[in-house]
Structure formats: structure tokens, C-alpha cells
Amino acid sequence: MKRMTLIAAALALSVSAAQAQEGGYAVLMKTLANPFWGAMAQGVEDGAKEAGVRYFAQAVESDQAAEPQLNVCNTMLQRKPEAMITAAINSTNLLPCLAQANAAGVKVVDLDGNLDPEILKSAGVEIAFSIGSDNVAAGAQGAEWLVSQLGAGATGPVLVIEGLSGNITGQKRAQGFAAKLADLAPGLEIVASLPGDWDRGKAATIANDILTRHPDLVAIFAANDGMALGAVEAVHAAGKGAQVTVIGVDGNADAVKSIRDGRLNASVAQLPYLVGKQAVVDVAKAIRGEAVAPVIHVPTLVLTKAVLDAGTEPLLAYVK
């Protein structure tokens, strides 16, 4: 009985203590288990400071938790934010929430380019702008750097490890790489392009299998650093570290360490810190009624041992 009285007291208190604090920017990311999103969160924080705005950020437990992310999105709308900055887990899972945000006059921002313009159109969802890395360009940068190392006349088999099958980001990077490579060095032939599902172990297995089939392999391009790091270990285990050039995408901390150690050859670094920071600054502009481009591409940077050792590249400041 005593317990019940306590509960009732707590409830009575709750009514008096509850204070509304509406507004601010809602930032919904995928999962903080990935350092990429951690760096972006840091950028958001600094951007909010710079723009002088309040924000609240949330993420879900994994980058496949589509429904939980939708539920969190709905919950965030309850706080009546001024803007909804979202990195959707796939191109459709947040649409009902974003439509509601539209209806409430909340500005919607596509963080990291996960939404599909055509689907947005057919769903009747309007976004203020989309901001992120240009994944096709990132793949192409990888190819450019590879050719700068091997020369335009180089020949030999090349392996491409794609992301999760069907994932648009991985596809764009692989396509950008393949197109640029065919353009710059037709002698370098892509002998296999296989989905590594963003999985380090799977990428290592693929690298092993292709090395068996093509012992003269000259290069591997992986659509993210995790997979590139798996592949590079397989290459070194096979004793072909000097023969095979391995390139990843992301520029995450593990990759930077591996590059410094002279294992991974290069990583096309995204700058999530810059993406997060600029997203907040630009949405503040959009809310003030200033013009903001509908698609904003944040630059990517090829990280190599030489670039890291020299440390003169200004964009290096944003590599976290």
C-alpha cells in the first residue's frame, strides 16, 4: 500500500515538474557504433555552436534497424523541432515521418544522401537539401590515384569489392571506380566485382579466392575501409603485399592507422565531420530564408602514407 502512495506522489509531482522545451534541430543518425557517425555527430555539435542553435541527436542500435529508426523519428517530431536532419537507414523507412514533418512545416534535410529523389517525389516528401559525399566521384578518385601510381599503360587484373548487394552507396562507389579506370587505364581489367556486404571477413575471403584464381592481381578497390582492411590482411597473408595495391573508401581511424603502418595503400576519405557541421549551418540558413543548393557535395580526399606523413593538406584537419 505504501508503494502505491509513493507512486501516486511521484505522478503528482510529474505534472508540476514537466516543462516544455520545444524547438531546436532534431538530428537522427544511423548508429554511433560506426566511428563515421561519431565524427559526424561531432561536426553537428560544432556546427550548432557556430550557428548558435540548440539541437538534440539520436541514433539507433544498428544500421539495419529500419523500423526502430522510424519510431525514433516519430518521437523526435513530438518535440516540435524546427528542422529534421536525418540519415535514413534506407530510401523508404523514414518517409511516413518525413511526410509528417513536411505537414508540420519542419525543414527536412537528407544527411549523407540516403534518400532517392524519385521516391521522394512519388511519396510527396519535400526536402530542403541533401548533403554528403559524392560517392561516384569518390570511386573515380580511387581510380585516378591508382592510375597515378601504376601508370596509364599498366596492365593486369583488378578486383572490386562492392558493399551490401543492392546498397546504392556501394554501387555508386564501385561504378565510379570502374568507369574512371576504364577511361584512364584500359589495360587494367576488372576481373571480378563481388558484394562484400560491408563485412571485413567476407572481403578477406573474396580477396583470397580471387588471388587463387588470379595470382597476378595488381589492385583491389573496396567500397569501404572495413572491407579494404580485410582484403589487405588477406593480401599480406598471401605474401603479395608489394604486388597488390589496396584502396578503400571512408578514411576511418583504423584505415589511417593501417596506411601509416604501410599496409593499406590508400583510402578515399569522406569528411563526415564537415558534412555534419555544414548540414547544421546550412539548415540554419534555409530557415532564415536564404538560398541553399538542393544537393551539396562535401569534398573527399585521397589519404596515402605520403599525404599523412607530410600533413600539409588543409582538409586533413577534418579527418577524425
Added chain:
Amino acid sequence: MARFALASIDHGWTVAQRVALERAHVRLESLVVLLLLGGVMAFLSPFFLSVGNLLNILLATATIGILAIGATFVISGGGLDLSLGSVMGLAGVAGAWTCVTLGLPAPMGVAACLGAGMAAGWINGQLVTRAGVPAFIVTLGMLGLARGLALVISDGRVIYGLPSGLVWLGQGRPFGVPTPVFIFIFAALIAHYALAYTRFGRHTLALGDSEGAARAAGLRVERHRRALYVIAGLTAGLAGMVFMARVNSGDPTAGMSYELTAITAAIIGGTNLFGGRGSVLGAMIGALIMGVLQNGLNLMAVQSYYQQMAIGAVLILAVFIDQRQARGARA
């Protein structure tokens, strides 16, 4: 208002209400925990006690709640279904594929979702009862099979753009309440009645309590068990349909590890993991406890990692209280 409801639990229960609660196999403690949690959340976040937010909680709980119905039936009958989440993903893809890729009308999409779920459940039941493979293994295998098939059918991609009739099932708001909430409550009421008040339900609990005794009493044990797996599959199909309609697309990764959350809901609600006891209403309260916990923590912008810890702790606490009371009752 919440205060009034709690006070009535304290003092106002009539004998008839207590009996009704007991017959429904709902533990008073779980209801108290739910209301207490609601009170704490309302105290901590000013956004909690709005109609919009309470509807959000029901909407967010719908898929897990529907799966928890299936988990309750199978588990209280002495079985286990680990494939619920994967089958949910498969069902959504099957429905979207039927409507988008084949271009068939909305009712066929619904049929595809429910049919895919029941088919998976039927296969589970056949393998468990006829091939004699343990339920844990069969449904663990189905977890992989269904997920893989969903990825194959969809080519790993989200299948977008359902007919408007189907979308209404997920995004419609008749009387201002989201359609999935109606589907969820309707399914829960039917299932609760079936488990608590019908012969089928009594047989299920008898089977879970002691297969030998149920057999000796003349129950067709294998047939009944198969029916339970089909019911579980049906709930997975329904949950898949609801999520598919909500996001207007078939997502092959939908429902990842939901089977464990559904089982957690059932157990928090008082279902015995080894069968013989179970309540659908209890499972709904279990699912709502998790829903309220998640919603409240989300409103306070608490990192999702802590949410998982909180739910794990609630599960252990619920079973601990249950065990202690069971010992107390024997003593």
C-alpha cells in the same frame, strides 16, 4: 488521470475484477510496472503524455506486439519460434513483390503477406512434428532460410511503391488513430480470447504443461503443435504486412532480431518459457512496457545502447519477481 487509475488498482478492485484478471492470466505486477513506468516517463519528459505521443507508442509497438502474440501461442504450448522476425521480413517482401513486381491488386498483396507467413509456419510445424527435429533447430534454420529468400526475391533492395489500398493499412488514420494500431488491438483481442477462453487455448496450455499428459488425455498433440506454428507464422505475416504498409515498401532486412524482442515481451507478460502458462494480454503489456521505455528514453534523447540495457534488465527483473512469487505460493 493516471493517478486515478493507479489508485483504483490499490483500493478499488472488486472480487469480480480480480477473478477476471486471474482468468486472463495477467499479473497485476506487470500492469503496475507499466503504469509506474508511464508515470516516471511523464515526470521526466513533458512530451510524453500527449495523445500524439501515446498513439506513437502504440504504433511503434504494433509489429512487436503482433509477433508477441505468435510467440505466446508457441511458447505456452511448449514450443519455440526463432524465425518470427525473418518471416516478418519475408512476408513484407512477398507482399511488395506481388503488388509491385507482378502488378497484382492490393488484396493479393495482403494474401501474399499472410500466405508467406503461414507457409513458413506450416513448414516449421511439419519439420518439428513429422521429422522430429527440435523446434530450436528447425526455427533457427527457418530464420536463415526466410531471410535469405527475402533477399533473393528483392535482390537485396527495398521494393518501393505499393498500391494505395495497401499503404492505407499502414499509414491510414481512421478516427485519427493509425490503422496499424487498430490491427494490433483487434488481433490481440481475438488471440487473447482464443488462448484464455476457448478449448483450443486450454489444449495449448495443457500441451505446454505436459505433452505426455495431454496425449494421454486424448489430445492430438502433433496436429495441435502444427496449428500453433501456423498461428505464429500468421502473426509474422501480419506484422510483415503492417510494417510493409507503413513504409510503403518491402524491406528484406525488416524484423531483424525481432523474434527475441517478441519472446521478451511474452515472458515479461508472464508466459513460461517452458510452456504451460501464457497470456496474450500479458504479452501485450510486456510489449507496451518495452514500447514505453523506448519512447520515453527517445524523448529524453538517451542513447539507444542504454535502451537495450534497460530492456534486458526489465526482462530479468520480471522473471525474478515471477519466480519469487511462485516460490512464495508454494511455501
